[in-house]
Amino acid sequence: TVRDCYQRLLMPATQSAVLQVLKDRADEDAIEVFAKNLRELLMAAPAGPRVTIGIDPGFRTGCKVAVVDGTGQYLAHTTIYPTPPQSDIESAGQTLLALIRKHEVELIAIGNGTASRETDAFVGDLIREQTLSITKVMVSESGASIYSASALAGREFPELDITVRGAISIARRLQDPLAELVKTDPKSIGVGQYQHDVNQTQLRKCLDRVVESCVNHVGVDLNMASVPLLSHVAGIGPRLAEKIVEFRNRNGRFTNRKQLTKVPKLGNKAFEQAAGFLRIRGGDLPLDNSAVHPESYVVVSRMAKKLGADSKSLVGNASLSQKLKAEDFVDERFGLPTIADIICELGKPGRDPRSEF
Numbered sequence: 001t002v003r004d005c006y007q008r009l010l011m012p013a014t015q016s017a018v019l020q021v022l023k024d025r026a027d028e029d030a031i032e033v034f035a036k037n038l039r040e041l042l043m044a045a046p047a048g049p050r051v052t053i054g055i056d057p058g059f060r061t062g063c064k065v066a067v068v069d070g071t072g073q074y075l076a077h078t079t080i081y082p083t084p085p086q087s088d089i090e091s092a093g094q095t096l097l098a099l100i101r102k103h104e105v106e107l108i109a110i111g112n113g114t115a116s117r118e119t120d121a122f123v124g125d126l127i128r129e130q131t132l133s134i135t136k137v138m139v140s141e142s143g144a145s146i147y148s149a150s151a152l153a154g155r156e157f158p159e160l161d162i163t164v165r166g167a168i169s170i171a172r173r174l175q176d177p178l179a180e181l182v183k184t185d186p187k188s189i190g191v192g193q194y195q196h197d198v199n200q201t202q203l204r205k206c207l208d209r210v211v212e213s214c215v216n217h218v219g220v221d222l223n224m225a226s227v228p229l230l231s232h233v234a235g236i237g238p239r240l241a242e243k244i245v246e247f248r249n250r251n252g253r254f255t256n257r258k259q260l261t262k263v264p265k266l267g268n269k270a271f272e273q274a275a276g277f278l279r280i281r282g283g284d285l286p287l288d289n290s291a292v293h294p295e296s297y298v299v300v301s302r303m304a305k306k307l308g309a310d311s312k313s314l315v316g317n318a319s320l321s322q323k324l325k326a327e328d329f330v331d332e333r334f335g336l337p338t339i340a341d342i343i344c345e346l347g348k349p350g351r352d353p354r355s356e357f
Contacts, residue, residue, distance in 0.1 A: 034192030054171025066167035111141035235273025290349035318347035
C-alpha cells in the first residue's frame with residue numbers, strides 16, 4: 001500500500017510541484033531578459049527631426065522607398081529594383097538620387113531584413129559616387145509588418161499599400177524609436193526568447209510597465225505625439241489620448257500645460273498625474289518644456305527670487321542653478337529629493353535622457 005501510494009500518488013505530485021516551481025522561475029528570468037532588451041531598444045538615442053528615407057529591402061518585389069519629413073509626416077514613396085533578379089542599379093540610383101535632392105534628405109534608414117546587405121551596399125556606393133552628405137543606418141524592422149497591417153496603420157495611411165507603410169515605419173524608427181515602437185505589440189518586436197512559452201499575462205504586464213516607464217522617463221512632446229504614444233503617459237489612457245489629439249487638431253498647438261484642463265474628460269487628477277511627463281517646445285513658459293511639474297513652479301519662483309533673477313533666466317542656466325542649495329527650499333510640501341530634481345532639471349531643461357542611456 002505504501003509503495004503504491006508513493007509511486008502512483010506522492011511521486012507524480014511532487015514531480016509536478018517541483019517542475020511548476022522551476023517553470024515559474026524560468027518564466028520570471030525569461031521575462032526579465034525580455035523586459036531589459038525591450039527597454040534598451042526603446043531607449044535607443046533618436047536621430048531627431050530630420051528628413052529621412054526609409055527603405056524596406058526585397059529581392060523579387062524590389063525595395064519599397066518612403067520619404068518622411070522631420071516630424072515623421074509622409075511625403076512620397078516609390079519602388080526601386082537594385083537587387084537580384086532585376087539588379088537595375090542605374091535606374092534605382094537615379095530614382096533615389098532624385099528623391100534625395102527634391103526633399104533634401106539627411107538620413108537613410110535601411111531595414112535589416114531580406115536583401116538588407118545588398119541594399120546597404122547599393123546605398124553606400126551611391127553616397128560615395130555622388131559625394132552626398134547623408135548618413136545611412138541599418139534599422140531593425142522587427143514588428144514593422146505587424147504595424148503595417150494593423151488597424152492603426154490603416155487609419156493613419158488608408159490610401160497606402162502595406163509595404164509602403166512598413167518603409168514609413170522604418171524611417172520613423174530612426175527618427176524616434178520610442179515614438180514609433182509603442183505602436184507595435186512589444187511581443188512582436190522580437191527582443192526575447194521563447195516569449196510564447198512563458199506566462200502570457202505576466203509577460204504582458206511586465207512589458208506594458210516597461211513601455212510606460214520609458215515613455216514617462218523620456219517625456220512626450222504634446223504638440224507632436226500620436227494617440228498610441230500619449231496612451232502610455234501616466235494618467236492618460238487611449239480615450240483621453242484621442243480627446244487630446246482631437247482638441248489639438250481643432251484648436252491648434254498647445255502653448256502651455258494649463259490648456260490641458262480644457263480637454264473634455266481630462267480632470268484635475270489626470271492633469272496632476274500627466275502634466276510632468278508632457279513637454280511643450282516654444283510655448284509661453286520655458287518650464288513647460290521640462291520635467292518640472294506645474295505644481296512646483298512656485299518653488300522655481302522662490303529660487304529665482306533668492307538669486308535676484310526671474311524664472312525665465314534661471315531655466316537652462318546651469319551656472320546659475322548650481323548656486324542653489326536644495327536645503328534652503330525644503331518645506332512641508334516639497335522634500336529634499338524633489339528640490340534636488342528640480343535644480344538638476346533647471347540646468348538642462350527638455351534634455352532627452354536617451355542620449356545618456
